[in-house]
Amino acid sequence: MFxxxxxxxxxxxxxxxQFRQQVERRLDGSLTEEEFRPxxxxxxxxxxxxxxxxxxxxPYGTISPDQMRTxxxxxxxxxxxxxHWTTRQNIQFNWPKLVDIPDMLDALxxxxxxAIQTSGNTIRNVTTDAFAGAAADEIADPRPYAELLRxxxxxHAEFQFLPRKFKIAVSGGEKDRAVVAAxxxxxxxxxxxxxxxxxxxxxxxxxxxxxxxGQVVREFLPEADLLPYVEAIIAAYNLSxxxxxxxxxxxxxxxxxxxxxxxxxxxxxxxxxxxxAFTGVDQDLLAALKSLYAPPAFRNEADGDYQDRRAAHxxxxxxxxxxxxxxxxxxxxxxxxxxxxxxxTPGDASAAQMRLLAxxxxxxxxxxLRISHDQNVVLPHVHKSDLFALYRELQAAGLATANAGLISxxxxxxxxxxxxxxxxxxxxxxxxIAAHFRARGMEDEIGxxxxxxxxxxxxxxxxxxxxxxxxxxxRAGVENYQxxxxxxxxxxxxxxxxxxxxFPAEEVVPAIDRVVNAYLELRETPEERFIxxxxxxxxxxxKAALYPADA
Amino acid sequence: MSKGFTPSPATxxxxxxxxxxxxxxxxxxxxxxxxDPREAELFEDEAIAELALLAAVGQSHLVVGPYxxxxxxGPDGSPQPAHFREAFRRRGPSNYFHGKQAELxxxxxxxxxx
Numbered sequence: 001m002f003x004x005x006x007x008x009x010x011x012x013x014x015x016x017x018q019f020r021q022q023v024e025r026r027l028d029g030s031l032t033e034e035e036f037r038p039x040x041x042x043x044x045x046x047x048x049x050x051x052x053x054x055x056x057x058x059p060y061g062t063i064s065p066d067q068m069r070t071x072x073x074x075x076x077x078x079x080x081x082x083x084h085w086t087t088r089q090n091i092q093f094n095w096p097k098l099v100d101i102p103d104m105l106d107a108l109x110x111x112x113x114x115a116i117q118t119s120g121n122t123i124r125n126v127t128t129d130a131f132a133g134a135a136a137d138e139i140a141d142p143r144p145y146a147e148l149l150r151x152x153x154x155x156h157a158e159f160q161f162l163p164r165k166f167k168i169a170v171s172g173g174e175k176d177r178a179v180v181a182a183x184x185x186x187x188x189x190x191x192x193x194x195x196x197x198x199x200x201x202x203x204x205x206x207x208x209x210x211x212x213x214g215q216v217v218r219e220f221l222p223e224a225d226l227l228p229y230v231e232a233i234i235a236a237y238n239l240s241x242x243x244x245x246x247x248x249x250x251x252x253x254x255x256x257x258x259x260x261x262x263x264x265x266x267x268x269x270x271x272x273x274x275x276x277a278f279t280g281v282d283q284d285l286l287a288a289l290k291s292l293y294a295p296p297a298f299r300n301e302a303d304g305d306y307q308d309r310r311a312a313h314x315x316x317x318x319x320x321x322x323x324x325x326x327x328x329x330x331x332x333x334x335x336x337x338x339x340x341x342x343x344x345t346p347g348d349a350s351a352a353q354m355r356l357l358a359x360x361x362x363x364x365x366x367x368x369l370r371i372s373h374d375q376n377v378v379l380p381h382v383h384k385s386d387l388f389a390l391y392r393e394l395q396a397a398g399l400a401t402a403n404a405g406l407i408s409x410x411x412x413x414x415x416x417x418x419x420x421x422x423x424x425x426x427x428x429x430x431x432x433i434a435a436h437f438r439a440r441g442m443e444d445e446i447g448x449x450x451x452x453x454x455x456x457x458x459x460x461x462x463x464x465x466x467x468x469x470x471x472x473x474x475r476a477g478v479e480n481y482q483x484x485x486x487x488x489x490x491x492x493x494x495x496x497x498x499x500x501x502x503f504p505a506e507e508v509v510p511a512i513d514r515v516v517n518a519y520l521e522l523r524e525t526p527e528e529r530f531i532x533x534x535x536x537x538x539x540x541x542x543k544a545a546l547y548p549a550d551a
Numbered sequence: 552m553s554k555g556f557t558p559s560p561a562t563x564x565x566x567x568x569x570x571x572x573x574x575x576x577x578x579x580x581x582x583x584x585x586x587d588p589r590e591a592e593l594f595e596d597e598a599i600a601e602l603a604l605l606a607a608v609g610q611s612h613l614v615v616g617p618y619x620x621x622x623x624x625g626p627d628g629s630p631q632p633a634h635f636r637e638a639f640r641r642r643g644p645s646n647y648f649h650g651k652q653a654e655l656x657x658x659x660x661x662x663x664x665x
Contacts (some may be wrong), residue, residue: 027571033611050575050644052574096574098572098573099573103575296649382565416635417645428646474635477633
């Protein structure tokens with residue numbers, strides 16, 4: 001199997017050399033664009049609205065300080081000084097020149113990073129919980145399994161030409177933080193009656209133009225059967241997934257059209273055959289990966305002046321209230337660094353910010369960094385006695401916005417400011433909504449509130465999963481925004497429902513404002529979130545707020 | 552989007568693409584390519600536009616994905632975008648001062664927005 005860890009990257013250099021030759025052949029006319037396009041896509045190179053775009057995989061969002069510094073180097077040397085965290089724990093560079101991309105891939109290979117399978121009808125970057133290995137509610141660390149899946153799926157000869165792209169998520173917590181229900185395959189770590197680890201296996205979830213939640217195809221899959229079972233699912237899909245219509249080619253449609261029971265029968269039959277071929281090499285590797293992801297040497301010491309600092313500094317207290325998550329080790333917390341400061345493009349990080357995070361993770365965070373699927377960065381292991389010092393350094397760099405999970409922590413795809421597929425812009429809408437609620441000074445009062453924006457029906461902004469989702473469309477040559485209500489990607493997976501007719505760009509902020517005001521009037525307690533009120537009362541009061549003329 | 556539309560004197564078009572090596576937007580003029588949208592050639596005749604598009608497709612060693620798209624003739628005769636997507640392509644992104652707006656005289660590119 002392929003191993004892309006930093007110590008074994010000759011293969012990545014080989015692939016970068018191969019791509020360099022392909023670029024040369026495209027430029028000298030030996031390859032047409034039709035011939036070259038699939039080759040560049042296999043290396044994560046897209047052509048966008050204003051420039052090429054390079055999408056680099058950050059495997060399950062886990063990145064080392066040196067890898068982060070290399071991303072900073074790419075941003076500075078070959079881009080315009082920044083990169084964009086995506087909703088699938090990847091990073092995109094928006095301005096590379098085709099002639100520079102081979103050099104970028106070489107630099108990535110030096111630290112074990114690459115752009116392989118970040119495009120095309122293959123198994124894409126495996127995603128997981130940004131708090132893996134740290135979360136207090138964790139059943140088991142999902143990263144060894146995610147890495148096993150990555151090594152197995154990278155360049156897997158059988159799965160290079162699937163009917164459509166294929167996304168796998170692994171979640172390790174009691175609470176799902178990897179949105180398993182919205183993936184082609186979702187794996188939830190569970191324990192059986194005997195306390196043995198295994199997976200609840202979901203298939204057939206996905207967003208895009210036909211949003212569907214996945215279904216459980218196997219209640220308990222023993223840990224040792226992970227690869228043969230996942231291989232059986234994808235082998236079954238590879239044969240029965242449609243290839244006549246790309247809009248009906250994802251496994252969600254295969255499951256919906258053929259039925260879960262039919263798919264399960266085929267998968268289980270295939271699984272019995274496949275399991276024979278697995279001789280235990282995968283289990284040896286899994287054991288090695290578990291030791292690779294052993295917890296760091298946590299300090300066993302007091303919180304220091306943490307509580308005193310909280311008492312003395314309201315802004316620090318506010319940040320600790322919103323941006324910390326419970327850690328499994330006493331004395332520790334996980335820190336979310338949001339890339340959602342007022343006026344900022346959601347998920348954009350400058351080279352200087354990347355370098356600072358690399359340094360801070362080494363100084364305060366056991367050298368561990370994660371990219372979260374809501375376009376933020378997590379330092380999973382910070383001792384509470386270091387939080388104030390960390391906060392001060394983040395604050396000096398404009399990275400201490402106390403808004404994780406709040407209404408201004410908006411997820412947005414690049415939209416028509418960059419993407420060729422987009423039908424409208426996302427970024428300005430996100431900026432305007434965040435600025436509006438910041439100006440009203442109501443973020444804390446509104447509480448946990450999830451807004452997600454996509455600039456087209458392909459739903460990279462996961463708008464269906466937002467408590468409020470916004471979808472940008474082109475209506476007769478004008479940008480128009482459709483609003484969905486009641487989506488949830490965290491607690492109880494739910495696809496948001498379309499509220500009614502869309503709004504022109506300038507009416508989006510007032511419309512969202514009316515929904516928020518209605519919620520503030522209707523909630524029974526300040527702890528009741530918008531999504532809770534929505535579930536209690538249904539869509540009617542919020543539709544009435546959106547469309548007052550109809551009420 | 553007006554891909555595949557038919558140009559006429561009332562609804563002229565431009566031929567546009569991305570530069571192969573660098574990726575930026577380019578427009579056809581006199582059988583070649585310019586990075587300045589203000590210099591784009593306006594096509595008003597269907598047959599001439601069709602021939603020009605064929606020529607553009609034949610220049611795949613220079614550009615990627617050429618297409619004919621509707622445009623407007625401005626009061627001074629200059630080509631103007633007919634759709635917001637084309638307006639964004641000739642200006643650059645709205646979140647940063649990057650792209651064409653940074654490379655060309657911004658006031659002139661900005662003034663041409665629909």
